Amino acid sequence: MAKVLTSKEENYAQWYNDLVLKSGLAENSAVRGCMVIKPYGYAIWEKMKDELDRMFKETGHENAYFPLFIPKSFFSREAQHVEGFAKECAVVTHYRLKTDEENGGLMVDPDAKLEEELIVRPTSETIIWNTYKNWVQSYRDLPILINQWANVVRWEMRTRLFLRTTEFLWQEGHTAHATSKEAEEETIQMANIYAEFSEKFLGIPVVLGNKTESEKFAGAVETLTIEQLMQDGKALQGGTSHFLGQNFAKAFDVQFTNKEGKLDHVWATSWGMTTRMIGALIMAHSDNNGLVLPPMVAPIQVVIVPIYRGNDQFPAIAEVANRIKDQLKALGISVKFDDRDTQKPGWKFAEYELKGVPVRLALGPRDIENENVELARRDTLEKKVLPQEGIAEYIKSLLDEMQENIYKKALDFRSENTHRVDTWDELLDVLENKGGFALAHWDGTIESENKIKDTKATIRCIPLDGEEEDGRCIVSGKPSRKRVIIAKAY
RNA sequence: CGGGGUAUGGCGCAGCCCGGUAGCGCGCGUCGUUCGGGACGACGAGGUCGUGGGUUCAAAUCCCGCUACCCCGACCA
Structure with missing residues (x-):
């Protein structure tokens, strides 16, 4: 057979790129960092979207739509949030063009400057919480269980088809609850939905766990993640579910009267999954002949x-x-x-x-x-x-058998590439020579975490189902009760 | 933003050092033979060589400027 793909062994990144282009999923556009999702790629996205949408609705969520633009001032309300996103925002400053009399063509009309700049949403917490403020007065107005299917823009330095593009498609759920407990349960429920979706539908096994303090979402109290392992031994974050506490309710002054007649701030969650999952699908299953699609996601079976x-x-x-x-x-x-x-x-x-x-x-x-x-x-x-x-x-x-087999194969691959490491040298050996997930004890400090980051790998998550055991942090030697997953990631 | 590279038919590239008719593969069109793992032959269409200037009788090729894109780092779903 004529060779149209670079082989995985020869150059994994090139293989991925060739595959996306040659199989007709997507291509680069005239706009820097933005891709054109072609019909076959979009058909896969529609399959994913339909399934997720079904799962969301089954658990009581409704779809709605909020604006693409967010007033700049909204971003500064939540300190952590603004810090996390400020560096990658596209900003609208004018609303009109005019003919350039001197040089020909068009120019931005300097008279059409906006009073307040608009940010193209990188995520919608701020505009949504500003809206929820008007929707909530009493505990009877809660919970609000809303999801939106949308495009967002994050001005990343470097982009890769599906894995990291300037504009991408996703869904973002934003819920409001009367109690902390209820919001925490929602956070876990949605993380479980992502895990189930990934394993049953995409055939990609996941490790569900907590992000560390430094890796969690900007503005969240707690971030749950599903971590997937790709065939080149690198990890990919497949979806996240955040417990936002009362951070956004306080920032946007969303209060309600509870059953006891007292005023309280609303408890929040947000959760999202993106077109990046198409990249995960490719890197988890495909081979040198092309894509391998689990039957449930295949537009043509x-x-x-x-x-x-x-x-x-x-x-x-x-x-x-x-x-x-x-x-x-x-x-x-x-x-x-x-x-x-x-x-x-x-x-x-x-x-x-x-x-x-x-x-x-x-x-x-x-x-x-x-x-x-x-x-x-x-x-x-x-x-x-x-x-x-x-x-x-x-x-x-x-x-059905193939769906199961593809998952099984990915699961076996992950088992073979998950290594328990008990010393720093063992960690380096995994990172440099083997790839995959390293399971190691960590003392929970930012100092030790930063030392790990020097290796280019990161703590991907603290697995929820990790077993309790006595161990010592591979960096500091201090006692630890649980292993975390360390890997190089996309 | 730091380092490296590239720009020539739709795509991938050669030509540039050493200036002189723009070339190859794939793809595309027509016709014929083919069709159980990316067929073959014949004929044909398609490029002001990224852009602005300079040197020269003559520039894809030499010189100066600009722009865009790609790769490696820092940022990230």
Whole structure:
């Protein structure tokens, strides 16, 4: 097969980039750091979006939409928050252009300067809490359980398709509660939803845990994260859920009268997941032939490729293909019959492998004669010839099996690449030679954490389900009760 | 913002040192043969060589300026 991708072994970053471009997910645009998400990439996003949206609604959330622009003054209300985002904001200063009489073309009209600059949202806590202020008077107005699907802009120094773009798509949930306990439960519930979504839907195992003080969201009391391991041994933060305490309620003066008739500030959470998950999907499962998509996220689950010479062979093949297609559709499976005569079968095989279509059926004169069909599965690249009879039911259970197999493979990979380390030298050995997650004891101090950061790796999280044990911090030697995950990250 | 690099048909590149007819692969179009793992042949279309200036009889090539993009660091979902 002609080589269109750089291999993972040769250059992982290049492989990733080639794959995104060649499989038609996205490409760079004329705007620095901003990508064009192409139809195939967007179809994957829509699948993710539909599933998450369903999960949110099932847990009582509603969608709403807040403005793209946020007045600059809103940002300075919460001290931690402004510090976290100030360095990466796009700012609107004018509202009009005019013809440039001297140099031709257009210029910003200096007379159209805004009284107060508008920030293109990097996240919406501020505008939302400014709005919630008007919505909440009594405990009877709570909780507010809202999610928004939106684009946000963060002016990052360096960008990479899906993994870090200046503009990206995401959902952000913002909830308001009467009690701390309720808000904390919401924080955990949403983190669990992300974990379940990642594992069951995307087939990517996660470690759910707390961020350290220095890594948590700007303005949060506590940040929960799901950490995923990519095939090159680097970690990726897959989604975060924040307990915001009363920080934003205080900053935006959101108070309510509780059951006891006393005035109190509202308790808050926020949580988000982004188009970055498409990058995670690629880096968790794909191979040197292209994408490997878990069936649940695949826009096309089955493709049927006809093989024939001369137009007289085609009608009989098309008839069988359409019959199988209808049977699959009846079982809720998305299927495409690629009857284009402009591309050859070999070309199509390679193309659908590149696009990660889970199951490929080939139908040729031989199969028509024997009432068979050739089936190839993307995850293992196995091919076999099967009877046409009952093929749809076979594929339905095969798709389930593949979903499970892809997850299992990623889980095994993570197990093989998770190392318990008890000394500083062991940590360095993992970071420099092995990659993956290092499980190590840490004393909980910022000093030790900074020492770890000098290695370019960071504490990814303090796992929620980590077992209690006696240990000593690998930096300071002080006692510790729990291991944390240390890894280099995207 | 510090360090390095690149800019030539749609894409990837060569040509530049040593100035003199702009070339290759892929892709694209037409026709024919093909079609069970990215087919082959013939013919054809497509580039004011990033941009502004300078040197020269002559500049993709030499000199000066500018711009954009890419890679490596600091920042980050």
